Amino acid sequence: MSQEIEQLEPRRIWNNFSKLNAVPRPSKKEERVIEFMLNFGRSLQLETFKDEVGNVIIRKEASVGMEDRKPITLQSHLDMVHQKNSATDFNFDTQGIEMYVDGDWVRAKGTTLGADNGMGVAAIMSLLESRDIPHPPLEALFTIDEETGMTGAMGLKGGILRGQILLNLDTEEDDEIDIGCAGGxxxxxxxxxxxxxxxxxxxxxxxxxxxxxxxxxxxxxxxxxxxxxxxxxxxxxxxxxxxxxxxxxxxxxxxxxxxxxxxxxxxxxxxxxxxxxxxxxxxxxxxxxxxxxxxxxxxxxxxxxxxxxxxxxxxxxxxxxxxxxxxxxxxxxxxxxxxxxxxxxxxxxxxxxxxxxxxxxxxxxxxxxxxxxxxxxxxxxxxxxxxxxxxxxxxxxPGWSPNPNSEILEVLKDQYEILFDEQPQVVACHAGLECGILGKNYPDMDMISFGPTIKGAHSPDERVSISSVKKFWTFLVQILKNTP
Structure with missing residues (x-):
């Protein structure tokens, strides 16, 4: 793990991102990262299991005094796009991502970085292992194969998830709250x-x-x-x-x-x-x-x-x-x-x-x-x-149809304004998010999506803003404290 990356704030996210990026995880070849995540959940003595298609679910009981809040499902995908420059000698099947700091950005050396959606995964890991962040009942859903078919989300059966609210951590502008997406x-x-x-x-x-x-x-x-x-x-x-x-x-x-x-x-x-x-x-x-x-x-x-x-x-x-x-x-x-x-x-x-x-x-x-x-x-x-x-x-x-009357949307808008003294952008995106697919089997789940600023996703120019990750983490922790 790079000492340069380890020293970034918030350290718990960057340390988990570094550990995750040490595990080869191209789409369709997630066996090692699935095992990594199962071991992570079990090491915390949390309820941890894998469904029949390979999605990993980890559950954590509510903080004292928050047991009556609505349970939340935190969702990100484990796989990453494997793209490299033609001159870069790199094997995504066997090597971990080589990262470096460039001003306010973390980049990879000639390959995709995996911030899409590794930053979301790292944030969820940080919440699961934390002992000082108040939260309602939490359920982490780590899906597979989002980038090349969304077969993890498609294969997730109804009745498995317990959350009433889903926070998808897979968007790429830190001032945006996503309420809809395209199908493909x-x-x-x-x-x-x-x-x-x-x-x-x-x-x-x-x-x-x-x-x-x-x-x-x-x-x-x-x-x-x-x-x-x-x-x-x-x-x-x-x-x-x-x-x-x-x-x-x-x-x-x-x-x-x-x-x-x-x-x-x-x-x-x-x-x-x-x-x-x-x-x-x-x-x-x-x-x-x-x-x-x-x-x-x-x-x-x-x-x-x-x-x-x-x-x-x-x-x-x-x-x-x-x-x-x-x-x-x-x-x-x-x-x-x-x-x-x-x-x-x-x-x-x-x-x-x-x-x-x-x-x-x-x-x-x-x-x-x-x-x-x-x-x-x-x-x-x-x-x-x-x-x-x-x-x-x-x-x-399928796409994900916007719900402008979402209860969790109002929470996010209010907390964003309190924290950052400005209004967030409430948008729909042209990317494919898993919310629409998950909503087919969980139609009553209130869904929202947000994340840190990531540029150049799906290319070797992929990079994530260090200051934005800090902002994203502050926002996420604040949301958990104020959910209904």
């Missing part, structure tokens, strides 16, 4: 294609797109960040139209809920077109960089000669797939008419892989309006089917 659906387009032998007299190039912001495909989708898959497709489309290139392979993006930062492709073309191709590519690269110059200041697009591959895509399949990706919507699709400045519906073209006769394209469509989500999903499905792809829609999860 995964869209996967696949097809096989015939490979052709690269003709004699050809040369080959590797094209790379790197240095983009990336980020959360819900919270950051409106910020104008570049999508590496769309940029790469634009270059490949132009090169096909003007030079008849053959695409050998494409590898762009990685996770559906992360805006893709990098894309790599290998292409072949006639050797006698070399000079013209390099000149045109230079023009197109400059054009794209100029378009993105105000936001994507670190965008790198490179073209390098490489060994000629043996195979490339057949022309018919290549033309169809490049046109489909060009035509598929990416980014904000519609803004909310009910809540000012809220993205209602969006799509992230998250992952494209083309290699050895197989094509796979993965998207995540989000919306706070279920019918709009379905409409955009059907639009994307139609585009990819026109390119002869098989399209599947799965992993659907």
């Amino acid at each position: 659906i995964d869209i996967t387009a696949t097809r096989d294609y015939e490979e052709e032998t690269v003709p004699e007299g050809s040369i080959a190039y590797a094209i790379s797109v790197k240095g983009l912001h990336g980020g959360h495909s819900g919270m950051d989708i409106h910020r104008g960040f570049g999508n590496a898959n769309k940029i790469m497709n634009r270059l490949l489309f132009k090169s096909t139209e003007e030079f008849g290139i053959g695409v050998s392979q494409i590898d762009g993006g990685s996770l559906r809920n992360a805006i893709p930062r990098e894309s790599f492709a290998t292409v072949a073309l006639r050797a006698d077109r070399k000079e013209d191709f390099e000149v045109k590519m230079s023009e197109w690269i400059k054009e794209i960089k100029n378009e993105n110059s105000f936001i994507e200041t670190n965008l790198e697009i490179s073209l390098n000669k490489v060994e000629i591959p043996a195979k490339m895509m057949g022309k018919t399949a290549q033309d169809k797939i490049l046109r489909a990706v060009y035509g598929a919507h990416n980014g904000v699709y519609g803004m909310s008419a009910a809540i000012p400045d809220l993205v209602e519906t969006s799509n992230n073209i998250a992952k494209i892989q083309v290699k050895s006769g197989k094509i796979s394209i993965g998207c995540l469509t989000r919306s706070s309006v279920n019918s709009a989500k379905t409409d955009l999903a059907n639009s994307l499905k139609s585009v990819f089917e026109l390119a002869d792809c098989k399209v599947t829609l799965n992993g659907e999860y």
